[in-house]
Amino acid sequence: MSVDVLLGLQWGDEGKGKIVDYLTPKYNVIARFQGGPNAGHTLKFGNTKHVLHQIPSGIFHEGSKNVIGNGVVLDPITFQKEIAALEKFDGYNKSALCLSRKVQLILPTHRVLDAAYEQAKGKDKIGSTLKGIGPTYTDKISRNGLRIGDVLAPNFKERYEKLKERHFAILERFEYEYDLTEDEAKFFEAIEFLKGFDLVDSEYYLNEKLSAGENILAEGAQGSLLDIDFGSYPFVTSSNTTTAAACTGLGIAANKIGDVFGVFKAYCTRVGSGPFPTELHDKIGEQIRENGGEFGATTGRPRRCGWLDLPALKYATMINGATKLYMMKADVLTGFDTIEVCTGYKKADGTITEQLPFDLSEEVTPIYESLSGWSEDLTGISSYDGLPETVKSYVKFIEEKVGLPIEIVSVGPDREQTLMR
Numbered sequence: 001m002s003v004d005v006l007l008g009l010q011w012g013d014e015g016k017g018k019i020v021d022y023l024t025p026k027y028n029v030i031a032r033f034q035g036g037p038n039a040g041h042t043l044k045f046g047n048t049k050h051v052l053h054q055i056p057s058g059i060f061h062e063g064s065k066n067v068i069g070n071g072v073v074l075d076p077i078t079f080q081k082e083i084a085a086l087e088k089f090d091g092y093n094k095s096a097l098c099l100s101r102k103v104q105l106i107l108p109t110h111r112v113l114d115a116a117y118e119q120a121k122g123k124d125k126i127g128s129t130l131k132g133i134g135p136t137y138t139d140k141i142s143r144n145g146l147r148i149g150d151v152l153a154p155n156f157k158e159r160y161e162k163l164k165e166r167h168f169a170i171l172e173r174f175e176y177e178y179d180l181t182e183d184e185a186k187f188f189e190a191i192e193f194l195k196g197f198d199l200v201d202s203e204y205y206l207n208e209k210l211s212a213g214e215n216i217l218a219e220g221a222q223g224s225l226l227d228i229d230f231g232s233y234p235f236v237t238s239s240n241t242t243t244a245a246a247c248t249g250l251g252i253a254a255n256k257i258g259d260v261f262g263v264f265k266a267y268c269t270r271v272g273s274g275p276f277p278t279e280l281h282d283k284i285g286e287q288i289r290e291n292g293g294e295f296g297a298t299t300g301r302p303r304r305c306g307w308l309d310l311p312a313l314k315y316a317t318m319i320n321g322a323t324k325l326y327m328m329k330a331d332v333l334t335g336f337d338t339i340e341v342c343t344g345y346k347k348a349d350g351t352i353t354e355q356l357p358f359d360l361s362e363e364v365t366p367i368y369e370s371l372s373g374w375s376e377d378l379t380g381i382s383s384y385d386g387l388p389e390t391v392k393s394y395v396k397f398i399e400e401k402v403g404l405p406i407e408i409v410s411v412g413p414d415r416e417q418t419l420m421r
Ligand code: GDP
Pocket: 008, 012, 013, 014, 015, 016, 017, 018, 039, 040, 041, 042, 043, 044, 291, 292, 293, 296, 297, 328, 329, 330, 331, 332, 410, 411, 412, 413, 414
């Protein structure tokens, strides 16, 4: 048996949560492998709309196991809140969730550090979600972090204090005011709460599942263009968001990876700062934001919108080894006479390239090809064949340019509005 990976090919918020929820009945286990509460994965079915941050998007299906893998950074306070929200649903079952003991903990001071660093960057700020992601991964790599398994050790409080003191020493260099009293109390309450969950060695857990013939779907967070190595550095997140991270973030060998499902929107969005070559600063950009409800699921910030960027999409499929594409939010492009697609970049020296430059903030002018738009409402269409020819031509154009099949076209936020070919 193998592990299929599902991840975002753009700057996040592609609709990963929706598709994981849709695919879950085919899998025994859904496992998150990186990121943390910076993620916001929206699920919609019937009258329910729910946003998950750290808990895998398979949680609403009875019978599936949901694993938070070692590559994740977890905020216990957010975790407790997420569970409280889930407990309102019939069918939520605590035993459907387990967490790796090797997950790194986000401390209240990690969030303070995140905010202090951002404030100090001024106009160069990353636009972080301020969930403490960067400082927690920094402590992981510098070998100072605390992990979930540590909460069971008798000296946990002592180790917490030591790390907190380290953070205080750093914070002295910043003019940043903070008060930890409330958050620290909540943190320790949440740590006790966490101890009531199934804490496992997820590498053994998952490999045993594979040996027993079970199917695993690895759920990515963020997007490939926010990857710490391959994204638009430094305007990225602090983890690898690409396929290789499913191996290191779960303890799965590379030869166990099966399909890689690359999720992308029919256009592009980005939330936070950083280069975005096809960004639209005009009425069209506003219309896409309006039609698509493009406001962050975690921070509520308006998302920047622009046309589909094929060089970036091809780059993302290359570094991920994507095998199939899922195109989301086709319905949002209804109402445009023409739809532009970026097929290359013109550099400042006049040369044309289809490759991403070393620094994406370098002046590149997108080269567009115009395609016919469509005026039909797609949200009630229930099969791929029922889509207007113009939509099918758009799909075909992307398939030919990228060289991969588009297996799903999504025409609305609901689980049902998913057209599998
Ligand atoms: P994720 O982080 O990749 O899981 O994506 P988000 O949940 O942050 O953002 C995707 C948004 O688009 C959510 O509000 C979804 O409910 C919504 N969505 C997903 N697929 C579609 C679609 O095909 N059409 C429309 N209109 N909305 C969609």
